[in-house]
Amino acid sequence: MPKNVTIKDIAAKAGVSIALVSFVMNNRIEADGKQKYRVNAQTRQRILEVAKALNYQPNAAARTLRRGRTHVLGVILSDISNVFYGEIAKQIEYIAFQHGYTVLFGSSDESAQKFERIVRSFLDRGVEGFIVVPCEGAYPTLEHILKLDIPLVIIDRKDIALPAPKVVLDNDEAMHHAVSLLTEKGLKKIEMVSYTMRVSSISGREDGFTNTMRSLGFPEDDIRIHRLPFTSIGTDTDKLMPSIMERNVEGLVFATNSLAIAAIKKLSSMGVKIQKDIHLVGFDNSDVYDLFDPPIPHIKQPIDQICSKAFSLLKQLIDREISQESKLITLTGEVVYR
Amino acid sequence: MPKNVTIKDIAAKAGVSIALVSFVMNNRIEADGKQKYRVNAQTRQRILEVAKALNYQPNAAARTLRRGRTHVLGVILSDISNVFYGEIAKQIEYIAFQHGYTVLFGSSDESAQKFERIVRSFLDRGVEGFIVVPCEGAYPTLEHILKLDIPLVIIDRKDIALPAPKVVLDNDEAMHHAVSLLTEKGLKKIEMVSYTMRVSSISGREDGFTNTMRSLGFPEDDIRIHRLPFTSIGTDTDKLMPSIMERNVEGLVFATNSLAIAAIKKLSSMGVKIQKDIHLVGFDNSDVYDLFDPPIPHIKQPIDQICSKAFSLLKQLIDREISQESKLITLTGEVVYR
DNA sequence: CTGTTAGCGCTTTCAA
């Protein structure tokens, strides 16, 4: 059991003080191009060699304790197993790594209780900042984070009235595109499938739908939105789709990919010819969109931008370059029809 | 900027020594039901109250430094954005959390270089053990982990000849089921789509296919496996599927869900009637399987068992209850036809 | 039952 080598071991073997070893290991270059610590080139060389020979691995805990910085970030998403959030996770991890941060991930699965549990455990781990997709009921927990003076950036949703930057999609415009895709085909009977969940991404898309329909002159009674509970969309779409077909709905837009997938499964099993008997527009990507002719178009969110913007805001917050205040960054989606 | 409260603050406010605070905060119950430290009930009560009032949060770094244990695990999968590995990640996280461990995740994307990069960064973070899906070329990195005397459990693949427990699927039996599903329908011309990648999960499934076909009396020349590179399955299936249909192949089994999805997309776009013109059997789950009539059956791996077994092995390794040695745990898959 | 104290490995100030 070869106990871990420390700077002490290196110092002993190189015949120098531990301070010097530390200086060499932290030989950071300042902004002005000068090194922070000046060490004799040969001494440095020797220390570096010994460190490599001993396979030195700095102790993160000790450094953290001393510096008071963990370089750990917490990211809480709605559901990691959804490709959209999976992509977000991957991107954030990638960017964070390049900046020397480790990321802890959590899935709230839209449960406020789970959300709180995750925050608590991340706090235990000393995360320096959070990037979160707040679920319903997350307000008190987020307030707590802010009270602890821990940097917080919100993504995907903007309904939390707290002094935190929010990076969101222009859902209004996105739904305008989605609906237009159908009206341009000359479709008259267009409806929307959404969640009962009251979070801004969802209600924003609903508003976008309503606004667009109105501006296109659809009478108020023809603007219909079907809202299903997050936890039971399978059984609910199974009930909803037959009635949709009976009423001869011609076009359907969805608030999320999960809703679209559930609906597509049911419609297929009913023998409906998708993109013929009824035209669909999805939200976010999914493999199933490509199985139809023509493929089901969808609204693609600018994941790269969301992640890079969210990270840079969080980093600035951590570095105290900006202060924790409400600020809305709205990004634009894009229609994808293959 | 209210600096973090420490046991010192609590001790001061409660009028006791820091040691006592520490005892109370660590009031662990021993196996024999007795508490490790006996503290006056009232004192304990008071300390607990002060701690709560001050909103005390133990400093993980200090504890780690002192105890020499991080309670952090590293999990490296092939590709987190694949639902199968996404499920694995979720499960392991869940189990680990219940045992007081934090999990760091990484995606190798089947690149040995990336795999090594992740291991290095996890090592920096002081992970106490690894659960990994080794990609091609991961051998030296895993050897390194073992040389560092860090517990390692391998899942999904068993080709690494290293003293580590391996939790894998009985691929032979799984493919036997898959092929039987097609032969029982009376199909005669059955082929397999696989990866060029030489990892045991893949080659095990190929062997299972070959063995089954042989035992069913298929002549050697009719046992065909098409191998595509991991990084270009989209374009490759686009080329492969037309030739498959031209040769009137009746049944196709896949080594993974990604391969199945790619093939299904292409076949659909070709206007092929899936489950009619050609019958498919997938591996692992996907939303797209359900869009056909009948739904495409698939081999479902026992994700719960894989994760709980892998975790408990790792925990025993960490606790030195077992020693690091080669051991193969083979679990059984299940056929799903909805 | 409670307090004192010596570090865990590292960074950083201060002095040499």
Add this chain to the structure above:
DNA sequence: TTGAAAGCGCTAACAG
């Protein structure tokens, strides 16, 4: 250019 030493917050051995 180098070294000595304090101390980050916590645990645990030891003494009382």
